[in-house]
Amino acid sequence: MSTTWHILGAGSLGTLWAARLARAGLPVRLILRNQTRLASYQSAGGLTLVEHGETRTYPVIGETPDSQEPIHRLLVACKAYDAEAAIAQLQQRLVPNVELILLQNGLGSQDAVAAQLPQARCLFASSTEGAFREGDWRVVFAGHGYTWLGDAAHPTPPLWLDDLHAAGIPHAWSTDILTRLWRKLALNCAINPLTVLYQCRNGGLQDHHCEVATLCAELSELLECCGQPAAALDLQDEVERVIHATAANYSSMYQDVANARRTEISYLLGYACHAATRHQLNLPHLQQLQVRLVDELLARGLPRD
Ligand code: NAD
Ligand code: KPL
Secondary structure (H helix, E strand, O other): OOOOEEEEOOOHHHHHHHHHHHHOOOOEEEEOOOHHHHHHHHHHOOEEEEEOOEEEEEOOEEEOOOOOOOEEEEEEOOOHHHHHHHHHOOHHHEEEEEEEEEOOOOOOHHHHHHHHOOOOEEEEEEEOOEEEEEEOOEEEEEEOOOEEEEOOOOOOOOOOHHHHHHOOOOEEEOOOHHHHHHHHHHHHHHHHHHHHHOOOOHHHHHHHHHHHHHHHHHHHHHHHHOOOHHHHOOHHHHHHHHHHHOOOOOOHHHHHHHOOOOOOHHHOHHHHHHHHHHOOOOOHHHHHHHHHHHHHHHHOOOOOO
């Protein structure tokens, strides 16, 4: 009998994972915030996934955090700023050797969760898949991509990667997941804040080539200093490639700001600036970028963190 996948966070990525795992006949349970959300979910009849223009609803079982069933495997699909508190609610239900898969973008939340649950196995994920919510319990699979999974403490892959294979979730085991997360963080720091400040699509940054190059130089210095030289390799080339390849897209941070949603700044640019301070590194353009971004968020009435 397969271990149940408990999924915490029925948003874009949580729904995308839940629907595909359920579609493969694997046991899945969705943990919703409270009884009100559970009632709303139940009246919708399940999770709806829109993929290649086709719409299908999956009647995944929903529950609230105070349900009694023990949790052996937990996919954490909340935003980085919600992860710790959301997991804390489940503490009584986690078995001693529980496995957590942390889907959060950026860095910082994973270490906070690992410190919160020293007995758990925490796997980190970095994903290039893209999904967005079209409404309550309805998600569009917008960008096919890949998910890298790894465990900074143990290099051995878990057997349940077979479940991902069965579910058609493109993935690979990574023995350098921290390098991947740092690299993605650097890409996000070089692109996302500027798209908010210039109110442009990613391609609009082609008009700000020098500023992007300066940020990449500082980010590379930071990565080297943080013991991540592989994440610094040819950073600027990759940033330029991504800007070109995603020229028509709006960055995730741009979309958060445009929709008046809290951003994950503290786990991206904020984390980078904090690491620079810890290493007594002077990175003036990166620090200035953070000041400009925080001012912009405050001016729009959004949280600064
Ligand atoms: P989302 O906002 O769509 O979903 C998060 C869900 O978590 C929401 O439904 C929210 O209600 C729920 N949640 C928060 N606190 C909770 C709690 N205490 N109990 C139960 N549910 C709770 O976010 P998302 O877009 O799916 O992103 C999740 C993470 O994945 C982020 O770190 C994001 O950066 C990363 N990511 C997202 C995408 C994407 O395409 N959406 C791609 C790559 C990475
Ligand atoms: O991941 C991204 C995002 O928008 O968050 C890209 C497309 C790489 C831009 O930084």
